Amino acid sequence: GAGVSQSPRYKVAKRGQDVALRCDPISGHVSLFWYQQALGQGPEFLTYFQNEAQLDKSGLPSDRFFAERPEGSVSTLKIQRTQQEDSAVYLCASSLVIRATSGYEQYFGPGTRLTVT
Amino acid sequence: AQRVTQPEKLLSVFKGAPVELKCNYSYSGSPELFWYVQYSRQRLQLLLRHISRESIKGFTADLNKGETSFHLKKPFAQEEDSAMYYCALSGQYGNKLVFGAGTILRVKS
Numbered sequence: 001g002a003g004v005s006q007s008p009r010y011k012v013a014k015r016g017q018d019v020a021l022r023c024d025p026i027s028g029h030v031s032l033f034w035y036q037q038a039l040g041q042g043p044e045f046l047t048y049f050q051n052e053a054q055l056d057k058s059g060l061p062s063d064r065f066f067a068e069r070p071e072g073s074v075s076t077l078k079i080q081r082t083q084q085e086d087s088a089v090y091l092c093a094s095s096l097v098i099r100a101t102s103g104y105e106q107y108f109g110p111g112t113r114l115t116v117t
Numbered sequence: 118a119q120r121v122t123q124p125e126k127l128l129s130v131f132k133g134a135p136v137e138l139k140c141n142y143s144y145s146g147s148p149e150l151f152w153y154v155q156y157s158r159q160r161l162q163l164l165l166r167h168i169s170r171e172s173i174k175g176f177t178a179d180l181n182k183g184e185t186s187f188h189l190k191k192p193f194a195q196e197e198d199s200a201m202y203y204c205a206l207s208g209q210y211g212n213k214l215v216f217g218a219g220t221i222l223r224v225k226s
Binding site: 003004031033035040041042043044045048055056059091095105106107108109110111 | 121160161162163166203205212213214215216217218219
């Protein structure tokens, strides 16, 4: 079946522009995560949704970053007034369950590579 | 603080040689440990998790709570194992994954 999809795959923004990154999780997946991956680093957690509720946004680096999942399915990560340090790959992942038992798996999308010039 | 350390950025071995990718973690509690793999031009995918105690593609990893390690091992490397490997943890009742910086495994023929 279809996996997690993200669009656009590549985005070039001029410094100061706003961008919106989209994530389509696997159908029926309750949990949705956003991660930021800088060059040469592992992914770093940004925020987490359980259905439409944003339960953890502790990883968002500044108030320029905003995420939503209004109907509990598709999610959008918005970055306002982009800065060069925002250049990274943004990964979305979804998971079937709220971690009711051990061993849940997060399924990752291909990522959106954002370059801020 | 939760932290995952992968001390090697690159590990290069010959085909048929044993492989050990190191992973150490710090976490106050009982985390779950995972290994994720990213093959060239593919997305990040789960390789194995300590809870399952399984062997995937010949890889195994044992959680050593005393040494806070979760090293990934394979007795005989194959060329198709060449990829980026990430060790990750999540809290016992948490959801987010904390990743290490990753290790590139290069298997030479």
